[in-house]
């Protein structure tokens with residue numbers, strides 16, 4: 001054991017350490033980057049009733065801003081006033 | 095001793111490797127190889143994005159009753175380019191450019207009309223955009239491959255490196271276009287629709303309107319006690335109309351106006367937030383030139399102040415489904431416009447121009 005320790009001198013240790021460092025760097029640079037996490041945003045339709053209140057519901061095909069629809073709450077005449085996507089994940093602040 | 099042995103070996107290794115690094119092309123070759131394998135992966139990704147966009151277009155077109163949508167796409171892609179007019183002699187360049195743009199638009203419309211003779215206007219307009227998006231994606235792919243192959247052919251590692259460094263942005267752009275396909279296929283408003291939406295919020299959906307020039311409406315109403323004439327493209331199909339030409343007509347018909355206010359989406363800087371509102375002077379419009387110059391000319395000829403109100407967003411936000419922040423931005427912009435209107439003389443009408451793509455907004 002003592003014999004072996006004597007044979008491993010400083011240079012060998014430095015060399016081994018350098019090799020280990022280079023290998024780790026190489027492995028880290030090869031690792032695939034984390035894919036951008038992005039949840040699919042949900043698309044909403046905002047409806048304004050003649051009574052003045054606004055209702056948000058899921059977008060359905062054929063909706064467009066300015067379309068006359070029935071108010072989902074009271075059934076009165078209403079107009080679609082906005083269609084937009086809502087991000088589930090909040091964007092990261094710098 | 096073993097220690098001295100190691101020192102000399104290390105020294106020799108050091109000298110040898112420094113020689114290899116400094117006096118040969120080996121590092122560049124290795125770099126070239128690394129960058130090219132990186133680009134190759136991205137090219138596959140770009141191809142997949144293109145295929146995805148194609149699939150979406152095929153799905154939309156066959157849902158609308160087209161028998162061979164694949165062929166319709168292939169016939170469109172690569173064709174319908176526009177060669178910019180000679181700028182060496184700029185005389186009447188705007189006139190020439192406007193002519194070319196209109197002729198191109200006409201031939202694209204004629205092509206889509208040819209394959210969809212009976213479809214409603216908005217279906218045709220949305221199909222047009224989908225054709226254009228697939229074209230753009232094909233073009234992006236071709237350009238990337240072009241530079242990649244040039245780089246390989248001449249072992250131009252600088253070209254390869256530049257391309258590799260640009261790749262994330264290019265892939266991002268391609269993905270954005272692919273996402274835009276969904277918006278146009280489902281007919282939801284896009285961020286660029288902020289201008290037309292602002293016009294609708296300022297007036298409403300019940301005011302009288304008429305088509306003043308092709309695909310462009312003028313709405314009439316009252317805001318803050320002033321008569322307001324508002325211009326926007328005719329929806330809910332995808333269209334930007336001809337706001338410059340419409341503005342000239344409207345101003346000439348009205349005789350005297352107190353101000354022209356343009357509202358549009360504007361590209362934000364990275365540090366800015368989507369939906370921020372700013373105002374200034376000038377024509378807020380991002381067209382190649384003809385419509386914008388028309389607005390500036392009308393304002394200058396009549397000596398009318400020309401204001402610009404912009405809603406900020408990224409390029410991605412502009413062509414994909416409108417974000418909630420942009421709707422909030424539009425509401426803010428409407429308040430800004432009202433503020434401007436309040437300061438104007440009440441006896442003359444104000445002209446508002448809502449610039450942008452009106453898809454999903456009637």
Ligand SMILES: [Zn+2]
Nearest residue numbers: 049071073074
């Ligand atoms: Zn209601």
